[in-house]
Amino acid sequence: MRILTIVKQVPDSNATIKVLAEGKGIDFAGLKLVADPFDEFGIELAVQLREKRSDVSEIVALTLGGEKAGETLRIALAMGADVGVHICDPKLETKDELFNAAVIAEAMKKDAKGFDLILCGKHNIDLDAGAVGPAVAEFLDLPHVGAVTGLDVSADGKHFTARRRIEGAEEVVECDLPALLTIEKGLVEPRYPSLPNLMKAKKKPVTLLTAGDLPGVAEYAETTKFVSISAPPPKPECKFIEGEPPQMAKELVRLLRDEAKVL
Amino acid sequence: MTSNVLVFIEQRRGKVHPASYQLLNLATQVAAQTGAQAEACIVGEGVASLADAVAAQGAKKVYIVDDPVLALYRAIPYTKALVAALDAAAAKILLVPTTFMGRDLASRVAARKRAALAIDCTEVRQDGADLIAVKPMYAGKFSGTFRLTGDRLQVVTVRSNAYSAAAPQTGARADVQSVALSLTDRDQRLKINEVTATGSGVKDVTEADIVVSGGRSLKSAENFKILYDLAAALDGAVGASRAACDAGYQPHTRQVGLTGKVVTPKLYIACGIDGAIQHLAGMRGSKVIVAINTKKEAPIFKVATYGCIADLFTLVPLLTEEFKKLKEH
Numbered sequence: 001m002r003i004l005t006i007v008k009q010v011p012d013s014n015a016t017i018k019v020l021a022e023g024k025g026i027d028f029a030g031l032k033l034v035a036d037p038f039d040e041f042g043i044e045l046a047v048q049l050r051e052k053r054s055d056v057s058e059i060v061a062l063t064l065g066g067e068k069a070g071e072t073l074r075i076a077l078a079m080g081a082d083v084g085v086h087i088c089d090p091k092l093e094t095k096d097e098l099f100n101a102a103v104i105a106e107a108m109k110k111d112a113k114g115f116d117l118i119l120c121g122k123h124n125i126d127l128d129a130g131a132v133g134p135a136v137a138e139f140l141d142l143p144h145v146g147a148v149t150g151l152d153v154s155a156d157g158k159h160f161t162a163r164r165r166i167e168g169a170e171e172v173v174e175c176d177l178p179a180l181l182t183i184e185k186g187l188v189e190p191r192y193p194s195l196p197n198l199m200k201a202k203k204k205p206v207t208l209l210t211a212g213d214l215p216g217v218a219e220y221a222e223t224t225k226f227v228s229i230s231a232p233p234p235k236p237e238c239k240f241i242e243g244e245p246p247q248m249a250k251e252l253v254r255l256l257r258d259e260a261k262v263l
Numbered sequence: 264m265t266s267n268v269l270v271f272i273e274q275r276r277g278k279v280h281p282a283s284y285q286l287l288n289l290a291t292q293v294a295a296q297t298g299a300q301a302e303a304c305i306v307g308e309g310v311a312s313l314a315d316a317v318a319a320q321g322a323k324k325v326y327i328v329d330d331p332v333l334a335l336y337r338a339i340p341y342t343k344a345l346v347a348a349l350d351a352a353a354a355k356i357l358l359v360p361t362t363f364m365g366r367d368l369a370s371r372v373a374a375r376k377r378a379a380l381a382i383d384c385t386e387v388r389q390d391g392a393d394l395i396a397v398k399p400m401y402a403g404k405f406s407g408t409f410r411l412t413g414d415r416l417q418v419v420t421v422r423s424n425a426y427s428a429a430a431p432q433t434g435a436r437a438d439v440q441s442v443a444l445s446l447t448d449r450d451q452r453l454k455i456n457e458v459t460a461t462g463s464g465v466k467d468v469t470e471a472d473i474v475v476s477g478g479r480s481l482k483s484a485e486n487f488k489i490l491y492d493l494a495a496a497l498d499g500a501v502g503a504s505r506a507a508c509d510a511g512y513q514p515h516t517r518q519v520g521l522t523g524k525v526v527t528p529k530l531y532i533a534c535g536i537d538g539a540i541q542h543l544a545g546m547r548g549s550k551v552i553v554a555i556n557t558k559k560e561a562p563i564f565k566v567a568t569y570g571c572i573a574d575l576f577t578l579v580p581l582l583t584e585e586f587k588k589l590k591e592h
Contacts, residue, residue: 167364
């Protein structure tokens, strides 16, 4: 079984993000960048599958992003991926997830050995969208299961059952491999790469791909273009409700009914 | 291609997700600008009976894809069904609620149709043939503006409560068209074996108009009962912070936050939640936020509409009583 994990470099969720003048983008100077936490679930899952099974032949980590995204690939390799693929070309860097998915799918088509299981996060925490997984699956004519919280791959490596959460319910689905899964929090807890493993990761092979290597991308266009980013309008100051709890409760209910009109 | 706007009506077991009707209202407004019309698509099993309700919400034409194999949501069969309806409607814009199903389906449909796509939008407007969409980025700390090019289908998922539904026009009629679906075995590679409701009949945080959430200061799973009582009085759902879920007070299915669920209800009541960045990311888009906390400096008050500096164990039961009184009147 060959596994591909898709990983994106994103700003750390605790970092303070600054917007560039006129909202042209965010200021990456000094910004702490990390592997997307949801994508990390995918890497961890791949590594755990290999630890549990004898038929995982290779784990490939793939990223699409600028030169710095190579650091994210190193994290994936230090966690246990064997080889990396870095699609690195300013022409291919967009905030259009469908286009990004098409680029990733084209890179996967170049891989002659093919993948049995493709893993990524249920969404990335920069664009808050989640289109990459389903769109990659669509471009490769593969089934996908979104927001997976449990996985059991059959002994022969040809079949799986997965658990997923939907609004108000949980489903158990089954499907043949190859397939793509997007991973929800709770399935696995990503390991911290150790220092020796980070050192070893530097020696693992990484293939660099540019637009020239992916002629199929020419068939796709960036159709959703980023215009600007801005801080949401500031919330009005919080209105503190005074008084003892019984009065407080009465006043809050009155405000919710008469002022906020949400009841 | 006409400039008609098609709304995907999300339903599970015949129950329509309320965001679908909000989008019909938005579709009516958007279509009016170009003299086009709002249309709707219902996919499922035995869903034809929903057409009247959908017409009452403003759909001028309703496309029905009704098939037993569509009883439960599966990405590929639903993609094929919605694409068939899109082709029949020759629509220019597709609006889908931002839900688990909506995100999943819209992504796959947009990829198949080589459409432009924006997910989880809070604002949608036309600019010539293009569509301008505003959506949260970086866990809701910012909003991004995107331009969806007008030379192709534009697919947009829209957040619950970003727009409101119109008052239903009972007796309004829509033209109903049944759309045929032919699925291959390959389209049905994925099978659903089991569906279990989580939280036994208690509303899910992503579906409720009102969410009552608790933090670690609830101190135990048993103490969450006062929040369930409050939620019951409001016909709402119960959520929890990551700390409360990690402590085992509530299942992770109820976790609101960056790594849990993002909710945008009309009213969010945070009880004993200090407001870590990761929690704020999951609820700051709520319309009205009430914070109950003993610490005046808690970050939750920075995003709150109304603040109560009080002990939640005292205030919450009092609130429940007040809401019950309000209901009786």
